[in-house]
Amino acid sequence: MTVKELAEKLELKILTQGELEKDVTGCYSGDLLSWVMSKAEPGDAWLTVMGNVNAVAVAVLTDCACIILTENAALDEQAKQKAELQGITFLQSGKNAYELSVAVSKLL
Amino acid sequence: MEETIKLHYVVPGDDFTRAGAASGDVKHTLKQLGVSPAVIRNVSIAMYEGEINMVIHAGGGEIDVEISEKDIKMTLADKGPGIANVELAMKEGYSTAPDNIRTLGFGAGMGLPNIKKYTDSFRIETQVGVGTTLFLSVNIA
Numbered sequence: 001m002t003v004k005e006l007a008e009k010l011e012l013k014i015l016t017q018g019e020l021e022k023d024v025t026g027c028y029s030g031d032l033l034s035w036v037m038s039k040a041e042p043g044d045a046w047l048t049v050m051g052n053v054n055a056v057a058v059a060v061l062t063d064c065a066c067i068i069l070t071e072n073a074a075l076d077e078q079a080k081q082k083a084e085l086q087g088i089t090f091l092q093s094g095k096n097a098y099e100l101s102v103a104v105s106k107l108l
Numbered sequence: 109m110e111e112t113i114k115l116h117y118v119v120p121g122d123d124f125t126r127a128g129a130a131s132g133d134v135k136h137t138l139k140q141l142g143v144s145p146a147v148i149r150n151v152s153i154a155m156y157e158g159e160i161n162m163v164i165h166a167g168g169g170e171i172d173v174e175i176s177e178k179d180i181k182m183t184l185a186d187k188g189p190g191i192a193n194v195e196l197a198m199k200e201g202y203s204t205a206p207d208n209i210r211t212l213g214f215g216a217g218m219g220l221p222n223i224k225k226y227t228d229s230f231r232i233e234t235q236v237g238v239g240t241t242l243f244l245s246v247n248i249a
Contacts, residue, residue: 031213032213032214032216032218033212033213033214033216034157034214034216034218034219034222035216035218037153037156037157037222038153038218038222038225038226042145042149050212050213052124052212052213053124053125053128054124054127054128054160054212054213054214055213056128057127057128057131057132057156058156060128060132060135061128061131061132061135061149061152061153061156062149063145063149078125082125086132
């Protein structure tokens with residue numbers, strides 16, 4: 001399933017467009033960046049409330065497929081610019097991490 | 109890759125927006141050299157944690173990277189406050205990061221443990237009031 005398909009099926013808002021054709025192969029949920037860095041796998045859809053520049057750096061380092069901001073967490077302007085520069089896709093949903101994890105799991 | 113590639117970075121203090129620039133650049137370089145994704149991941153994570161530590165605790169620092177056929181060596185040096193108790197700092201979950209840092213998603217107490225976990229060789233030299241230097245290397249293949 002591609003990032004684009006995932007966004008369509010889960011009705012996620014696309015905040016920044018990276019590689020929308022990238023394959024989503026897993027899912028990881030967490031807000032502590034060191035934790036995410038060491039545990040998230042390449043290809044994961046990463047669920048978090050962290051819409052800051054550091055999240056962009058972590059997404060780049062872990063090669064995750066996309067970041068999904070849960071519960072409509074905000075993406076700050078600086079992070080938006082950096083994400084566009086680095087080709088990171090930010091998606092956004094009103095659902096919480098649990099609801100989204102379950103929904104992603106049903107699709108993969 | 110016959111020659112050693114040497115890279116040097118200055119990490120500015122108190123600027124989270126630029127933390128990750130050095131590790132991102134090394135990641136890009138290693139990718140171009142055809143280094144395996146697993147090695148790239150280990151190097152990137154160790155370096156990024158190091159950069160973040162420099163920004164949070166030490167007012168910045170300098171990083172030297174040497175890429176050879178055999179391994180990737182990193183030296184991360186700062187003139188920060190030093191670490192009073194290295195054993196405690198190496199413990200997962202122990203952190204001296206202030207609350208405002210935690211709201212950014214850091215301060216999990218995983219920095220140094222992560223650096224050790226993702227490197228094949230790890231040595232720390234630190235002196236209170238003088239600074240901290242990490243000597244790291246990740247083997248290729």
